[in-house]
Amino acid sequence: MEWPVPKESKIWLRGVSMLPSRPYAHKGLIVKPAGLRALVVDGEDIKVxxxxxxxxxxxxxxxxxxxxxxxxxxxxxxxxWEHWKRAPDTKDKWGRVYGSAAERVVNDFWDFFTCAEGMKDEANEVVEAISKKIVQDMPYEARVDAVVKYFAHERKMLLKKSLARRVHLTRSMYMKQIICKWIDPEWRAQHRMASERHALMGGPVHLQGNLNLHAYVQKKNRERGEGQEKLNTFTGLCLPQVKETGRGVGQPRRWIED
Known part of the structure; x- marks a missing residue:
């Protein structure tokens, strides 16, 4: 992987996604659980x-x-997520207050969507499962962002995240964004082993993007023309794994020799 060339001008980085203002214009969209860790908008032809x-x-x-x-x-x-369950909540401008920061996230989610009838408890469990995974990933993603920002601001180089994940800064380089875990030798060893396991995958699921499987199947079915067979969960799972080469399109990557 090649390193980017330093630039003379200031590098502008994309900001993080922001929470939409409330009341949310699309709150009427109905969501339902799809498995234990996914929520999907009900309706094949709805653009979310x-x-x-x-x-x-x-x-x-x-x-x-x-x-x-x-x-x-x-x-x-x-x-x-256990820390979030201990963290106290504060009253919002609508006068609502919950038992913890964890409960705040789960309950505020329904300011933006409507739950399918009779599935609220199950949906809340899925919201909590997704939140738990996001919270666990936060320190990891924060370290990668710190690397990207350091190279952008200090060296005028725009690093892609795929490269930034392989870079480890010194304590002084992390500066105010330092988290001691990132420079701990044991954590670095675990990070290296996880990276090696990830490398065995042979590449990312590069067509699915940030959609879960069920939302991805919905999206691809909307794009299919009349007369084309609709995808199901299995064919939808195979589709993101395809690789386009001169020898054909649509074969899973593991079937194609580079």
């Missing part, structure tokens, strides 16, 4: 402006509780 997982990610960033008391006067950053 913001995916449910995107809204959950914005809520997690918006309500990040910071340092959480863990007893004996000590505090820890909210590394895990």
């Amino acid at each position: 402006p913001r995916q449910p997982s995107s809204i959950i990610g914005c809520l997690c960033r918006h309500y990040y509780p910071g340092l959480v008391p863990i007893g004996d006067g000590e505090e820890e950053p909210a590394w895990s």
Whole structure:
């Protein structure tokens, strides 16, 4: 992978996705659980402006509780969903207050979508499962963002995240964005092993983007013309794995020799 060439002008980085203002214009979209860790908008022909997982990610960033008391006067950053369950909530401008920051994320999600009838409890479990995964990934993604920002601001180089994930800065380079875990030798060893396992995949699922499988199948079915066979979950799972080469389109990557 080639390193980018330094630029003379200032590098502008894309900001993070922001939480839409409320009341949300598309709150009428009905979502339902699709498995244990996915939510899908009900209806094949509906174009969704913001995916449910995107809204959950914005809520997690918006309500990040910071340092959480863990007893004996000590505090820890909210590394895990368990920290969020301990973090107190505060009253919002609508007068609502919940038992914890975790409950805030789950309940505020329904400011942006409507749950399918009779599925609220099951849907809340899925919202919590998605939130838990996002929170666990936050420190990892924050480290990658810190690397991207360091090279953009200090070296005038625009690093792609795929390259930034392989770069480790020094304590002084991380500056104010430092998290001690990132320079811990044990964490670096675990990171290296995980990277090696990921490399065995042979490449990313590069066509699915940020959509879960069910939303991806819905999207591709909307794009298919009349007379074309609709995708099901299995064919939808295979489709993101295809690779376009001079020898054909549509074969799974593992069947194609480079």
